Each structure stands twice: as structure tokens, then as C-alpha cells.
Amino acid sequence: MPLLLLTMSAVLQAAQVKDIRVGEQSGSTRLVFELDSSAEHRMFPLSNPDRIVLDISNSNISQQVVNSLSALSSDALLRVRYAKRDTGMRFVLDLSKKVKAKSSVLAASGDYGPRIMVELEYGAKKSEIAVVKSLASISDEKRDVVVVIDPGHGGKDPGALGQYKVREKDIVLSIGRELAKRLNAIQGIKAVMTRSTDEYLQLRDRSRIAREANADLLISIHADAFTKASARGASVWALSLSGKTSEMGRWLAQQEQATDLVGGISLDDKDQLLAEVLLDMSMNSTIQMSLDIGSKVLREMKTVAVLHKSSVQQAGFVVLKSPDIPSILIETGFVSNKTEAKNLSSGTYRRKLAASIATGVEEFFENNPPDGTYIAWRKQQKGGYTYTVSKGDTLSEIARKNGVSLDSLRSANTLRNDVIWVGQKLSIPAG
Incomplete structure (x- = not known):
């Protein structure tokens, strides 16, 4: 004892x-x-x-x-x-x-x-x-929020093949390009593509591009295929270290346990690629951030696409790598489903889907801008936004993190002392 x-x-x-x-x-x-x-x-x-x-x-x-x-x-x-x-x-x-x-x-x-x-x-x-x-x-630097967009498959790896001769690699590249275009139009956000042409990239090359870009977020874009043509719906995935929340999650976990996923990308099975991409996603404390971003994106995608699941899905894997980038994986739909293959073949539909993803990403970073970014600096200049007190926070630290004086923070929240509590909402004045 x-x-x-x-x-x-x-x-x-x-x-x-x-x-x-x-x-x-x-x-x-x-x-x-x-x-x-x-x-x-x-x-x-x-x-x-x-x-x-x-x-x-x-x-x-x-x-x-x-x-x-x-x-x-x-x-x-x-x-x-x-x-x-x-x-x-x-x-x-x-x-x-x-x-x-x-x-x-x-x-x-x-x-x-x-x-x-x-x-x-x-x-x-x-x-x-x-x-x-x-x-x-570090707000003086006012850097861009960097979002790395990774269209799955490419080149000799076509990915899933579906109705109307739809190829996954073509669909996700088109959506990825449109998403990059829309994100780059937002002041304070910079999009980086792992591939912008029909080329094959190994997983380690995709990861390297994201890390060299100092990415704040990695978005991997894919499309599903299933043996039953009735299967349909878009979904958003984040990594789980402790379990799984769906049949696909259980299947992926079983695949991971039975296969060496570190050695490279298999071209024989599309879902194994999905497992490998998920394996490279951020783990530990970044998983929650991935879930939060995924929820914003999923909510916006709902306005355009039928959803396979109404919440962000997770799959459990053995920890194989040291993570450093919050990541989500978007399944845009089932190309094995006649209706969804037709939708994904439409340029108009792909543009709408990309626009919804961009809106979700923008909304998250507007509310949670990383330190040192233009978006964080702009919010400090405008003031009027709120900060939710987390475990371990002190009022002086919150003032320092948000670039305001302790006195102005007290005044903006009519505080008589420096006592705060977890979950409390504080108004941040102009910096």
C-alpha cells in the first residue's frame, strides 16, 4: 500500500x-x-x-x-x-x-x-x-496557418474503382485542388498540396511534405468502395489509441494487427492505405484537436453530402510513430454506390464539397488560432473574443498568451481578484 x-x-x-x-x-x-x-x-x-x-x-x-x-x-x-x-x-x-x-x-x-x-x-x-x-x-511574426492537403493514391495506384468508371485518385485530386484554392483565398491560411498532379507518393513522402511545411493541420482525402452497392455516405476520421467506434474501425484495427504497415503502401487493398494514413496521424494530445476540427468539417459537409456517420469516427491502432500534426481523414463518399459515384463525377458537386470543408477549417482556426499566426494577431487587435479557462491556467498567463495587460483583462471581465476556474469564459480585450 x-x-x-x-x-x-x-x-x-x-x-x-x-x-x-x-x-x-x-x-x-x-x-x-x-x-x-x-x-x-x-x-x-x-x-x-x-x-x-x-x-x-x-x-x-x-x-x-x-x-x-x-x-x-x-x-x-x-x-x-x-x-x-x-x-x-x-x-x-x-x-x-x-x-x-x-x-x-x-x-x-x-x-x-x-x-x-x-x-x-x-x-x-x-x-x-x-x-x-x-x-x-510570438504574435509579431503573424505567420499563416498551414493546412497540408493530401489527395490519396495517384499515379500507378488508382485507389477505389466505382460506377461510371470513376477512379478515386481523380476525384480526390480534383477536390483537393479546389479545397486548396478556397483556403488560399482566406487571409491568414496557406494550403500546401502533397500532390497536385497524377503522381504516386509513398506515405513517408506525404508525411515529409507535411512536416517540412510545419503544418498546423493535415487533411487526407479519400473515397470509399464496398462490396454492397447500397453502402453510402461521407465520413470524417481521426485516430484513436484506445478503441474503435465502428465496424470499419474494428476492421482497420484487425488489419493493422495482422499486417506490417510501416514498410510502405500496399496497392492491393485500398483500405490498408487508409489504415496507413491513419497510422501517421497525430496521436496523444493532438487527437482531441483532430476531433474538434473534424466535427466542424463534418457539420459543414452535412449541408452538401449524405453522411455515413453523424460524428467523427475513430479507429484504434498500435502507436508506431511520434506524432506532431493534428490530422483528419475525409472519406468523400462511396464510388461503389451509383448515386454517389454520379455526384462525385460532377464538378459542381466536388466544388460544393470542397467549399464546405474549407468553411469548417476556417471556422475552427478563427476560434482556435495557433499562436504566432495572422489570425491570432487579428483577433487580439479586434478584441471581443472569449477564452475558455483550462486546467493549470492563471490569469497572468492568460493575459500573456493573448497579448493583453493583466489590468485590462481584469477590467474587461469586472474581476475583483485573480481567482478563475476551469471552464470559465473570459472576454479578451483588444491587444
Whole structure:
């Protein structure tokens, strides 16, 4: 019993990574991992490619940090990735050049909690700081929200074949192009296509394109086929680590257990490709974000298409990769169904479907813009939007994250003190 109590206590006292700040000097980059309580860490280098691994024991990561990791970079730092490791967190610093790395612990001071500082040295130092970036205050960059659109199949892989000689690879490419066109017309959103022509891409190439683009969202587009011509309806999928919510989910899970899905894409079975794409979707804390985005998209698709299921579907898989991008997979309909094959053969229908998907994506990011994006900056300038208090939030942190002063935040919400509660809605004034 004492051992059990000790274990439970350790879990309850897990440190949270609240923020990551990056300071860049000529010849060095400094990363500061801010925690809400002390935690042990270890750091080691890896090569081919060059990267630094930082393990923080008995810890977790805030959603705010997860949503904004793609904004961090410097002359030597390409990106920061993360994964859950045992009871702690692993951060991987992908590098663009050779560095000498060292870490140190900074004690809590003033408004800051305990911190782990990682220094990357790669040249002569200068005293002045050239660039300072923070996940909590990076809005000055005003970058675009990046949405990577992945039309499935292509080239020698036609995908599902249906009524009216419809080929899946042609349908999804057409919808993908239209979706990219509509997203690019929205100020603050940039669409990137994994393929814009009839070419075959392996799964690792699709993933590489998304990661190199620092994607905020990956949308994989497909079409279904089934042995029964009566099967119909569009659907939206997100990944599940703990179970499945449909017959197709159970089938996919069985396929994953029986087949090595890491070695490449099989051209023999379309649904195995679906399983492989789902395997590469973001896991852990990004799954909830994927579900939220999927719900917005599904609601808009309902105005155009018949739905196979009225909610976002999930399938359970063994965790094979370290995820870093929120992802949804859209099944646009069943090409084996005569009515839906006719619809998907229509350019007008495909444009309407793409427009509905774009509307759902735009609505989500308007309400949940990643830090450092133009949309987040615009909302801060306008003010008047609401912030929902999450576990671990403090009023001062909320003010800092949203680029407003603590006094103006108190005033906008007529707060007499700084006491807030989870689920509380706060009005954010103009920044």
C-alpha cells in the first residue's frame, strides 16, 4: 500500500511544461523550458540527422505549447518535436547544423517557475540578442496557418474503382485542388498540396511534405468502395489509441494487427492505405484537436453530402510513430454506390464539397488560432473574443498568451481578484 500511495503521489505531482522560449544570438541559440514545478532531465545528441534529445521525467505538456511548437526555430534549430515517454516528455530538437549543446537548471524566480535551459553553440558569440521567440508571445511574426492537403493514391495506384468508371485518385485530386484554392483565398491560411498532379507518393513522402511545411493541420482525402452497392455516405476520421467506434474501425484495427504497415503502401487493398494514413496521424494530445476540427468539417459537409456517420469516427491502432500534426481523414463518399459515384463525377458537386470543408477549417482556426499566426494577431487587435479557462491556467498567463495587460483583462471581465476556474469564459480585450 505505501508503494501504491507513493506512485499515485508522483503522478499527481507531475510537472507541466507551460512555455518554451527561444533566444537567438549570433553563434548560439538558447531554449528555456518553463515548468510549473521542478523535474529531473537528461539530454543527449543523435546524428544522421543531427538532433538533440531532451527527456524531462515525470512531466506533461500544456495544449497551448503543443499547438504552437511549429513556430519555434532559429538559425540552427529547424523545429521542436515532442512525444510522451513513460511518465515524462521527450523533446527532439531537429538541427540544421552541428552544435555543442549543454543544459542547466534555473530556479524559480519572480513570475517564472523552475526552468530548464538548453544552449546550442555553433559560432562566435555576440552580446546582443538578435531574435527572441516565445510560444506565449510570438504574435509579431503573424505567420499563416498551414493546412497540408493530401489527395490519396495517384499515379500507378488508382485507389477505389466505382460506377461510371470513376477512379478515386481523380476525384480526390480534383477536390483537393479546389479545397486548396478556397483556403488560399482566406487571409491568414496557406494550403500546401502533397500532390497536385497524377503522381504516386509513398506515405513517408506525404508525411515529409507535411512536416517540412510545419503544418498546423493535415487533411487526407479519400473515397470509399464496398462490396454492397447500397453502402453510402461521407465520413470524417481521426485516430484513436484506445478503441474503435465502428465496424470499419474494428476492421482497420484487425488489419493493422495482422499486417506490417510501416514498410510502405500496399496497392492491393485500398483500405490498408487508409489504415496507413491513419497510422501517421497525430496521436496523444493532438487527437482531441483532430476531433474538434473534424466535427466542424463534418457539420459543414452535412449541408452538401449524405453522411455515413453523424460524428467523427475513430479507429484504434498500435502507436508506431511520434506524432506532431493534428490530422483528419475525409472519406468523400462511396464510388461503389451509383448515386454517389454520379455526384462525385460532377464538378459542381466536388466544388460544393470542397467549399464546405474549407468553411469548417476556417471556422475552427478563427476560434482556435495557433499562436504566432495572422489570425491570432487579428483577433487580439479586434478584441471581443472569449477564452475558455483550462486546467493549470492563471490569469497572468492568460493575459500573456493573448497579448493583453493583466489590468485590462481584469477590467474587461469586472474581476475583483485573480481567482478563475476551469471552464470559465473570459472576454479578451483588444491587444
